[in-house]
Structure formats: structure tokens, C-alpha cells
Amino acid sequence: xxxxxxxxxxxxxxxxxxxxxxxxxxxxxxxxxxxxxxxxxxxxxxxxxxxxxxxxxxxxxxxxxxxxxxxxxxxxxxxxxxxxxxxxxxxxxxxxxxxxxxxxxxxxxxxxxxxxxxxxxxxxxxxxxxxxxxxxxxxxxxxxxxxxxxxxxxxxxxxxxxxxxxxxxxxxxxxxxxxxxxxxxxxxxxxxxxxxxxxxxxxxxxxxxxxxxxxxxxxxxxxxxxxxxxxxxxxxxxxxxxxxxxxxxxxxxxxxxxxxxxxxxxxxxxxxxxxxxxxxxxxxxxxxxxxxxxxxxxxxxxxxxxxxxxxxxxxxxxxxxxxxxxxxxxxxxxxxxxxxxxxxxxxxxxxxxxxxxxxxxxxxxxxxxxxxxxxxxxxxxxx
Amino acid sequence: xxxxxxxxxxxxxxxxxxxxxxxxxxxxxxxxxxxxxxxxxxxxxxxxxxxxxxxxxxxxxxxxxxxxxxxxxxxxxxxxxxxxxxxxxxxxxxxxxxxxxxxxxxxxxxxxxxxxxxxxxxxxxxxxxxxxxxxxxxxxxxxxxxxxxxxxxxxxxxxxxxxxxxxxxxxxxxxxxxxxxxxxxxxxxxxxxxxxxxxxxxxxxxxxxxxxxxxxxxxxxxxxxxxxxxxxxxxxxxxxxxxxxxxxxxxxxxxxxxxxxxxxxxxxxxxxxxxxxxxxxxxxxxxxxxxxxxxxxxxxxxxxxxxxxxxxxxxxxxxxxxxxxxxxxxxxxxxxxxxxxxxxxxxxxxxxxxxxxxxxxxxxxxxxxxxxxxxxxxxxxxx
Numbered sequence: 001x002x003x004x005x006x007x008x009x010x011x012x013x014x015x016x017x018x019x020x021x022x023x024x025x026x027x028x029x030x031x032x033x034x035x036x037x038x039x040x041x042x043x044x045x046x047x048x049x050x051x052x053x054x055x056x057x058x059x060x061x062x063x064x065x066x067x068x069x070x071x072x073x074x075x076x077x078x079x080x081x082x083x084x085x086x087x088x089x090x091x092x093x094x095x096x097x098x099x100x101x102x103x104x105x106x107x108x109x110x111x112x113x114x115x116x117x118x119x120x121x122x123x124x125x126x127x128x129x130x131x132x133x134x135x136x137x138x139x140x141x142x143x144x145x146x147x148x149x150x151x152x153x154x155x156x157x158x159x160x161x162x163x164x165x166x167x168x169x170x171x172x173x174x175x176x177x178x179x180x181x182x183x184x185x186x187x188x189x190x191x192x193x194x195x196x197x198x199x200x201x202x203x204x205x206x207x208x209x210x211x212x213x214x215x216x217x218x219x220x221x222x223x224x225x226x227x228x229x230x231x232x233x234x235x236x237x238x239x240x241x242x243x244x245x246x247x248x249x250x251x252x253x254x255x256x257x258x259x260x261x262x263x264x265x266x267x268x269x270x271x272x273x274x275x276x277x278x279x280x281x282x283x284x285x286x287x288x289x290x291x292x293x294x295x296x297x298x299x300x301x302x303x304x305x306x307x308x309x310x311x312x313x314x315x316x317x318x319x320x321x322x323x324x325x326x327x328x329x330x331x332x333x334x335x336x337x338x339x340x341x342x343x344x345x346x347x348x349x350x351x352x353x354x355x356x357x358x359x360x361x362x363x364x365x366x367x368x369x370x371x372x373x374x375x376x377x378x379x380x381x382x383x
Numbered sequence: 384x385x386x387x388x389x390x391x392x393x394x395x396x397x398x399x400x401x402x403x404x405x406x407x408x409x410x411x412x413x414x415x416x417x418x419x420x421x422x423x424x425x426x427x428x429x430x431x432x433x434x435x436x437x438x439x440x441x442x443x444x445x446x447x448x449x450x451x452x453x454x455x456x457x458x459x460x461x462x463x464x465x466x467x468x469x470x471x472x473x474x475x476x477x478x479x480x481x482x483x484x485x486x487x488x489x490x491x492x493x494x495x496x497x498x499x500x501x502x503x504x505x506x507x508x509x510x511x512x513x514x515x516x517x518x519x520x521x522x523x524x525x526x527x528x529x530x531x532x533x534x535x536x537x538x539x540x541x542x543x544x545x546x547x548x549x550x551x552x553x554x555x556x557x558x559x560x561x562x563x564x565x566x567x568x569x570x571x572x573x574x575x576x577x578x579x580x581x582x583x584x585x586x587x588x589x590x591x592x593x594x595x596x597x598x599x600x601x602x603x604x605x606x607x608x609x610x611x612x613x614x615x616x617x618x619x620x621x622x623x624x625x626x627x628x629x630x631x632x633x634x635x636x637x638x639x640x641x642x643x644x645x646x647x648x649x650x651x652x653x654x655x656x657x658x659x660x661x662x663x664x665x666x667x668x669x670x671x672x673x674x675x676x677x678x679x680x681x682x683x684x685x686x687x688x689x690x691x692x693x694x695x696x697x698x699x700x701x702x703x704x705x706x707x708x709x710x711x712x713x714x715x716x717x718x719x720x721x722x723x724x725x726x727x728x729x730x731x732x733x734x735x736x737x738x739x740x741x742x743x744x745x746x747x748x749x750x751x752x753x754x755x756x757x758x759x760x761x762x763x764x765x766x
Contacts, residue, residue: 047693047701047717077689077702079718112686113719172673172690215673218690289672289753290555290598290761297762303495306460307555307601310430318430319460334430335462336496370672371762372755378673379680379754 002137002153005164006187008032008227011136013143016124018072018110018117024143025072026124029183030097030132031065035228038064039196040105041203043220049076050083051106054090055221058105062192065103067183067223068093068125069144071168073110076218085118092122096129107181107221109146109168141166144181147377152253156246161188161230163242167250171259171378172217180207180254182222184246188239189228198240199224206247209279210366212258213374214287222247255366260373263295263350268364271356277314278363281354284308285365292370295350300343302331305352316356324353385520385536388547389570391415391610394519396526399507401455401493401500407526408455409507412566413480413515414448418611421447422579423488424586426603432459433469434489438604441473441488445575448486450566450606451476451508452527454551456493459601468501475505479512490564490604492529492551524549527564530760535636539629544571544613546625550633554642554761555600563590563637565605567629571622572611581623582607589630592662593749595641596757597670605630638749643756646678646733651747654739660697661746664737667691668748675753678733683726685714688737699739707736 004011009031016026031038040059042052058064068089075082086106094101108116131139141151145168152167169180190198203222224243234242255264267285272278285291288308294301302323310318319334328343330336350369368374387394392414399409414421423442425435441447451472458465469489477484491499514522524534528551535550552563573581586605607626617625638647650668655661668674671691677684685706693701702717711726713719733752751757 045690045693046695047689074686077686077714077717077719079702079716112684112690113714115719213672215671215687216690216694218686218693288598289596289757293758293761296758299762301495303457303460303601304598306430307428307495307599310428310601311599312429319462331460331496333462334460335465336460336498370758372758374672375676375679375753375755375758378676379682 001135001155001164002141002166003029003164003183003185004135004137005155006162006185006227008187008229009185010132010134011140012128012131012133013139014124014127014131017120018070025070026128027069027140027143028128028132029067029140031225031227033227035189035226036063036065036103037190037192037195037226038062038224039192039199040221040223041199043217045216045218047218049074049108049219050078050086051075051108052219052221053083054086055105058102063103064105064225065099066093066097067105067107069107069181070121071109071144071146073108073114073116074112074219075108075116076112078115081115085116085121088118089121089125092125096126105223109181109219112218137164137166144168147171147259149257152250154246154249156242158234158242161186161232161234163246165246165250167254169254170257171213172215180220182250184224186226187230188226189231189233190226190239194236195224195226198243201240202244202247206244206251209364210251210255211283211286212255212368251366255368258368259377260371261368262371263369264348265295265350265352265367265369266364267352267367269354269356270362271358272361273315273359275361275363278361279365280312281309281314281356282363282365284312286367289370295345296369296371298345300325300330300340300345316358320357322355326351384518384538384547385524385549386412386547386566386568387518387520388538389545389568389610391570391612392568393515393517394523395511395514396522397507397510397514400503401453408453409511410452410523410526411511411515412450412523414608414610416610418572418609419446419448419486420573420575420578420609421445421607422575422582423604423606424582426600428599428601430601432457432491432602433461433466434458434491435602435604436466437469437473438488441485446486447488447608448482449476449480450488450490452490452564453504454492454527454529456491456497456499457495457602458491458499459495461498464498468499468504471501472504472508475508479509488606492564492602495601520547520549527551530554530642532640535633537629537632539625541617541625544569544615544617546629548629548633550637552637553640554596555598563600563603565633567607569609570613571609572614572616573609573622577619578607578609581626584623585627585630589627589634592747593634593638594666594669595638595751634749638751641751642760643754644751645754646752647731648678648733648735648750648752649747650735650750652737652739653745654741655744656698656742658744658746661744662748663695664692664697664739665746665748667695669750672753678728679752679754681728683708683713683723683728688735699741703740705738709734
């Protein structure tokens with residue numbers, strides 16, 4: 001059910017002809033209220049796509065009635081013409097839905113640097129409005145796919161209210177502050193500041209700690225829409241926990257479908273002085289191509305882990321560090337421990353545990369291995 | 384002739400049995416004087432191998448008589464036993480050469496986390512001392528190869544004096560402050576502070592701007608030995624220029640032989656506010672896997688260039704940037720310019736020119752593409 005699981009939402013996914021394959025490429029999510037409260041986080045990349053520039057303005061007042069999302073083109077680095085396409089998209093949706101254009105967010109994903117076909121987008125918006133239904137969440141989730149092989153959706157239900165979500169993202173997957181294209185809906189009744197706080201706390205420990213290929217997108221956006229249709233205002237902590245659960249579920253789905261990946265790797269750092277340093281250490285491993293290729297080759301090459309973390313400024317003694325892989329401690333106090341041959345890296349899930357022995361903070365970063373299929377997918381055609 | 388081109392040096396390369404292939408794996412370079420002046424720069428990785436820890440102490444007084452280098456093992460994260468192996472190596476060479484152990488530098492390269500076979504190393508040192516000749520430079524250059532497919536050597540001749548050099552390095556090739564294993568010799572007569580200044584200025588604009596795969600080694604060391612055998616003390620600026628020429632030549636050879644590479648990419652940034660910012664911008668592109676796979680696929684995907692530089696903190700407006708690839712300006716003022724189809728990326732050499740239009744500083748970073756062969760070489764076996 002995706003984004004239409006909570007009460008008060010309709011959605012649709014249609015083929016607007018932006019993808020040369022003819023597959024669905026335009027999604028619409030509409031909040032029928034009674035509340036139109038919203039929050040969003042955006043890519044921290046300074047090179048921001050036109051839909052990001054638009055949506056940042058549109059969300060400033062904490063309200064949004066609808067989100068239009070297209071695959072088949074990022075509308076990034078397309079100049080004034082590209083911005084006007086985004087603006088016209090919001091106007092078209094607003095006209096058909098009889099809301100203000102300033103309450104319509106726009107998200108785009110696809111190749112950077114090509115103009116979107118404006119006429120196709122506008123016709124697609126019209127078709128999507130006509131196709132809106134209260135169970136259109138799955139159609140919408142399919143329409144935002146690019147190199148994704150499966151749609152990503154989630155539903156978290158609580159007593160009388162719920163959260164639904166959809167996500168796309170398979171490459172250029174290293175969010176900073178914000179993330180890939182995600183729309184999350186809830187029928188809980190919450191004010192915009194509460195939504196914003198919950199969204200930031202949830203993304204900080206979920207999407208922000210997914211680093212598949214170290215490449216930050218220009219188009220990342222996570223939008224949270226609240227209809228209030230349940231009539232229930234949950235405790236903020238309870239809502240934040242449910243939202244974090246939904247985001248973590250979507251993040252794991254994104255990791256599992258990452259371009260060309262053969263392993264889903266969780267890099268857990270413990271014994272750090274601060275949580276930020278734990279993230280820095282984990283991320284240095286997640287972005288190390290030699291470590292990532294070793295995991296692809298089922299090689300528990302812990303030396304590459306230590307070489308990677310040695311490039312960070314986190315506080316620890318490299319010669320006090322322990323490293324375990326899939327439960328086998330192959331390195332203790334910066335020296336060899338159990339034989340590498342005891343480690344089985346053939347399962348898709350790989351757990352790397354790094355104990356810095358420097359403090360009490362911890363963090364986990366999710367990443368993938370670097371494979372022939374990743375190279376193929378990202379060299380054989382433009383994306 | 385490599386390191387034995389300048390007068391006053393002898394070298395050898397022997398098979399000590401550290402490599403399972405039986406190929407040469409231990410090199411020795413000896414400075415016969417009359418001067419034994421030296422300088423060295425080391426990896427800035429905090430995870431430093433035992434030979435780095437030893438050599439940093441040995442070079443502190445600005446003098447060195449010899450360098451022992453082994454392939455077949457990095458002697459990194461091998462604890463006290465590993466350090467004692469390095470120490471014993473220096474002692475063995477010192478005894479045979481009748482010099483102080485504190486004047487023998489040691490370099491190692493190979494797999495991290497495995498103990499070197501000390502008996503084989505010490506027997507190798509003995510054999511290398513016995514094999515020393517005034518034309519042993521090429522043997523030494525071959526004995527330090529790991530995944531290198533060709534030895535890397537250089538000779539720069541000036542009026543009455545010269546510089547010779549050898550280098551190894553094909554993976555984990557992203558030096559920070561220092562670099563891979565390099566030994567450079569000269570028969571110019573220079574004091575240690577002059578050598579140190581020249582070496583730092585040369586490496587800063589050569590090895591430090593080679594970033595093949597973003598992975599910094601634990602064992603990088605560039606050593607400069609001066610025999611004074613020419614009796615000539617060149618002008619410092621002239622010496623620094625010649626040394627930079629030698630280092631740049633070796634850096635290009637390292638780039639050209641990088642593991643699995645199909646393209647040698649020069650990323651030139653112009654119009655930056657400072658040289659450091661130009662390097663930061665160029666390096667962000669050099670480390671972007673999506674850009675590197677695109678080049679492998681002969682795809683002039685300038686959107687990935689702009690997405691990469693948008694992650695930096697350098698001062699520029701993303702919507703004022705021009706990007707040219709192999710002479711074709713595909714992006715101007717942050718928007719599409721010439722069609723991508725005009726760009727020919729089939730030659731091995733790829734030139735990416737990024738004009739930030741923000742200032743007058745410039746820098747070039749050398750890198751490689753990300754290929755199936757890179758994934759294969761770094762996943763199929765431990766290195």
C-alpha cells in the first residue's frame with residue numbers, strides 16, 4: 001500500500017513518456033487532509049537540481065498538498081528552462097487539484113544535464129490527477145524507479161494511526177543530511193515543527209548512514225506529509241520511533257537493491273569517543289574501494305579496514321583496534337588474531353565490527369561491495 | 384639505470400623468497416658518498432607500517448647510507464614481532480655495509496597484516512649486499528614491483544650532476560603528504576635541509592596529486608639520497624625543478640600502470656580562489672566512482688563531474704562552472720553546451736578541464752578510470 005496506507009492520501013503512477021522504455025515515470029501523491037502539514041530534508045550537495053530549488057521554497061511554510069515525482073530525467077544543470085519546467089509542473093498539478101502551486105513539491109531523478117520534455121511532463125501530471133486513487137501507492141512507488149529493480153515501500157502501523165512510505169535509489173547513493181527520493185505519509189495529527197524534528201532525527205540515523213557508493217546526488221529529497229485523518233496526535237517520541245522504523249526499513253531496501261551489489265555490508269563502530277567520530281570511521285571504510293572489492297571477492301582483508309580508518313581524524317590508537325568480520329575477530333590490538341580462513345563472507349549480509357577502544361560511542365553505516373556489475377551498470381550507458 | 388645513474392650509488396635486486404612466485408622481492412640502494420645526506424617524506428595515514436615507524440626515526444638526522452626495500456609483505460599491523468623484523472633488517476644491512484643501523488632506511492610493500500619471514504629477509508639482505516653493483520638500479524626497480532606490470536625508473540641529467548629514481552605502486556594509490564615507495568638519488572652536493580625542502584616542494588605537486596583509487600597506503604615512502612659525488616652544488620631552484628621533473632615522470636608512470644586502468648585522466652581545475660581549493664575540487668572528481676566508471680564506458684557524463692564538485696567546500700557558484708572533456712566544452716555556466724556526442728573518450732589519455740570562474744588559482748590531479756579489471760585485481764586475491 002505504500003504511501004496510501006495511512007488515511008487521507010491518494011496516489012497514482014503513470015507513463016508520461018519520459019523513459020524511453022515506456023515504463024511508468026511520473027508519480028503523484030496527494031494529501032486530502034484535513035491537515036496539510038509537511039516537512040522535508042534535501043541533499044546537502046551544493047549542486048542542487050531545479051526541483052530541489054523549487055521544493056525548498058515550497059516547504060518553507062510547513063504545508064504541502066501534493067508531491068509530483070518523475071523519473072527519466074533529473075532536471076539538474078538545465079538552467080532557467082529547467083526551472084520553468086519544474087514551476088510549470090507545480091502549476092499544472094495545483095490547477096488540477098485546486099490547490100496553491102506553492103503547496104506542490106516536485107522531485108526528479110534520472111540523467112543530469114538533459115532537459116525534461118515539458119509537454120510530456122504536463123500531460124503526465126494531468127493523467128496522474130485523473131488516475132488518483134486511495135490505493136494508488138504501489139503504482140506511485142513503481143513510477144519513481146530508475147535503475148531500481150524492485151519498488152521499495154513500507155508501512156508501520158500503530159494504535160489508530162500509521163505511517164506509509166516509498167523510496168527510489170540504487171546509485172549515487174551517499175546521502176548527506178538528506179537522501180534519495182522518498183515520500184512518507186502519516187495520518188497522525190502533528191504540527192509542522194514536530195514533523196520536521198521527527199524527520200530530521202529519523203533520517204540522521206537511517207538514510208544519512210547509508211553510503212552505497214560514496215557519490216552524493218543532486219536531487220535527494222525526503223518528504224513527510226501528515227493528513228491528520230486519524231484524528232490522533234501521538235506522543236512525539238512514539239512518532240519519532242515509528243518514523244525511524246519506517247526510514248530504516250526503506251534504507252535497508254535501498255541498500256539491498258543497490259546497483260550491482262553482491263553484498264549488503266553493515267559497518268558497526270563501537271568504542272568511539274563521539275557518535276560523529278564513529279560515523280566518520282565507519283564511512284571511511286564504506287568508501288574504500290579496496291575494502292569493497294575485497295568483500296566482493298569474499299576476502300576478509302582487515303588490513304584494508306585499518307588502512308582506511310587511518311585516514312580519519314577520529315580519536316583512537318590504530319594499534320589498539322579490534323576488527324571482527326561475520327563474528328570472527330581477525331584483528332586484535334592492531335595485529336593478527338584469528339586466521340582469515342575462519343571467516344565466511346559468502347552470505348550476502350556482511351557484518352564488520354570495529355572496536356576503537358577509545359570511548360563509549362557507536363554508529364553503524366550501511367554500504368555495499370564494489371562489483372563487476374556496478375562497473376557495468378555505470379559505464380555501459382548514461383544514468 | 385634508475386637509482387644508479389648518479390655517481391656514488393650502488394644497488395641490487397634479489398629474490399629472497401618472500402613472493403610465492405619466486406620473483407625478485409628485495410632491493411638495496413647504497414650511497415657510497417662522499418656525502419650521505421638524505422630526506423624522506425612518509426604517508427600521512429595514521430596507520431603506519433613498521434618500516435615507516437623505523438625510517439621516520441632513522442632519517443631524523445638528515446643522513447642515510449642505504450635503503451632496504453622488500454615486496455611480498457607490508458609488515459604493517461604485525462606488532463612488536465614485525466617491528467623487530469624491520470630493526471633486524473636494518474642491523475643486518477648495517478653490519479654487512481659497515482655503517483650504523485640508524486643510517487639504514489627500510490621500506491616494505493605487500494599484504495597488510497601478515498608477518499614477514501624474518502629469516503628470508505635477513506638472508507636476502509646478505510645476498511643483496513653481495514650483489515651490489517654500480518649498474519644495479521634496474522634490478523632494484525624490478526625487485527620492488529608488486530601488482531606493477533612494468534618497473535618505473537627515471538633519470539634527469541644536468542650539467543655535471545644528475546638525478547635517478549625508481550618507484551613502485553599500482554594500487555592503494557592516493558598519497559597524502561607522501562606517497563608510494565620511491566627512491567631518488569642524486570650526486571649533487573646538497574645539505575639535508577635543502578634536500579628536504581626540494582623533496583617536499585616536488586612531491587606536493589607530483590605524487591600528492593596522483594589519486595588513482597582514493598585509497599591511502601600505510602607504507603608510502605619517498606626517499607631522496609644525495610652522494611655529493613659530482614662535487615657540484617646546484618642552485619636550489621634549479622635542483623628543485625629537476626627533482627620535480629623526475630617525480631612528475633615517475634608519477635605519470637605510476638598512473639599509467641595503475642591496477643586495471645583503461646584511461647589516464649588529468650583533471651585540471653582553473654579559476655579557483657586558492658590552489659588548495661583547486662586540488663580539493665579536482666580530487667572530488669578523481670574519487671567519484673560514478674565519474675570513473677563513466678570514463679571507462681567512454682561516456683562524457685559531465686553531470687557526474689558537477690555532482691562531485693558540489694560536495695566540496697571550495698568557493699564557487701555551481702551555476703557558473705564550465706566543463707570541457709578532451710577539448711569539447713560540454714557544460715557552460717552550469718548548463719548543457721556542446722553535445723556529448725562530440726567528445727571522443729576512446730584514447731587512453733583523458734583531459735577534463737573545470738573552470739570555476741571564481742579566481743586565478745589552478746591545479747591538476749591525475750587519476751584513472753574504474754574498470755572491470757580493477758575490480759578483478761582487487762577481489763580475486765589478497766593484496
